[in-house]
Amino acid sequence: MTAxxxxxxxxxxxxxxxxxxxxxxxxxxxxxxLLASIxxxxxxxxxxxxxxxxxxxTMATIGNSYTESIEPVFLTQSKELAHYWAEQTVRDRxxxxxxxxxxxxxxxxxxxxxxxxxxxxxxxxxxxMTKEGEHYLAHITGVYDRCGVQAPSIDLMKADRxxxxxxxxxxxxxxxxxxxxxxxVS
Numbered sequence: 001m002t003a004x005x006x007x008x009x010x011x012x013x014x015x016x017x018x019x020x021x022x023x024x025x026x027x028x029x030x031x032x033x034l035l036a037s038i039x040x041x042x043x044x045x046x047x048x049x050x051x052x053x054x055x056x057x058t059m060a061t062i063g064n065s066y067t068e069s070i071e072p073v074f075l076t077q078s079k080e081l082a083h084y085w086a087e088q089t090v091r092d093r094x095x096x097x098x099x100x101x102x103x104x105x106x107x108x109x110x111x112x113x114x115x116x117x118x119x120x121x122x123x124x125x126x127x128x129m130t131k132e133g134e135h136y137l138a139h140i141t142g143v144y145d146r147c148g149v150q151a152p153s154i155d156l157m158k159a160d161r162x163x164x165x166x167x168x169x170x171x172x173x174x175x176x177x178x179x180x181x182x183x184x185v186s
Contacts, residue, residue: 004083004084007185008080008082008083008185009079009080010079010080011080011081011146011147012146012147014077014078015144015149017149019152019163019165019166019167019168019169020077020081020165020166022165022166023077024109025077025108026075026076026077026108026109026110026173027075027079027081027082027106027107027108027185028043028073028082028085029076029083029084029086029087029088029089029103029104029105029106030085030086030103030106031086031090031101031102031103032101032102032104033099033101034104035104035184038106039179039182041179042176042177042178042179042180042182043073043108043176043177043182044073045070045071045072045176046069046070046071072173073108073172073173073174073176073177074121074170074172075118075171075172075173076170077171079105079107080143081169082105082106083103084136084139086105088132089103090102090103104184105185106182106183107182107184108173108177108181108182109183110181111181117173117174118172119173119174120161120162120164120166120170121164121165121171121172122164124168124170125156125157125159128156128168136168152167152168
């Protein structure tokens with residue numbers, strides 16, 4: 001992974017021994033190919049319809065069925081961490097689609113009542129046990145090191161649920177997020 005552009009490197013101001021500070025703005029990493037739809041329709045749960053359709057077609061080709069799951073909108077309190085996930089989205093899409101997609105970070109500013117719906121992503125424990133998750137843990141360790149903060153040592157199966165948010169920057173919102181609450185971070 002490449003380092004986030006300087007304008008997105010906010011870990012230095014957010015990170016302390018307690019983890020990442022949380023404010024009123026959340027961030028979501030995505031691909032430039034999805035940007036027009038997000039600006040028009042907001043962030044939708046399980047939002048990348050093209051990737052879901054491609055997975056469904058692949059499974060049909062090999063004779064397996066595909067059950068689509070509804071995933072929440074994944075968020076983080078850091079533009080820098082959102083950029084990491086945006087790069088992952090671009091990489092994943094590049095396997096299926098031609099073109100020159102770029103990582104994009106979306107800011108999400110929910111009204112106070114809706115913001116209460118943002119939760120620590122405890123479900124990330126299963127992700128973090130995969131190669132993709134190992135890469136994220138290595139990335140986050142690098143972010144902590146760069147900021148001069150001791151990287152967390154977390155037993156993923158016994159961790160306090162708030163560690164997923166505070167120490168790893170992983171949160172979710174289990175509803176669609178209307179377009180009026182999203183904007184592109186430039």
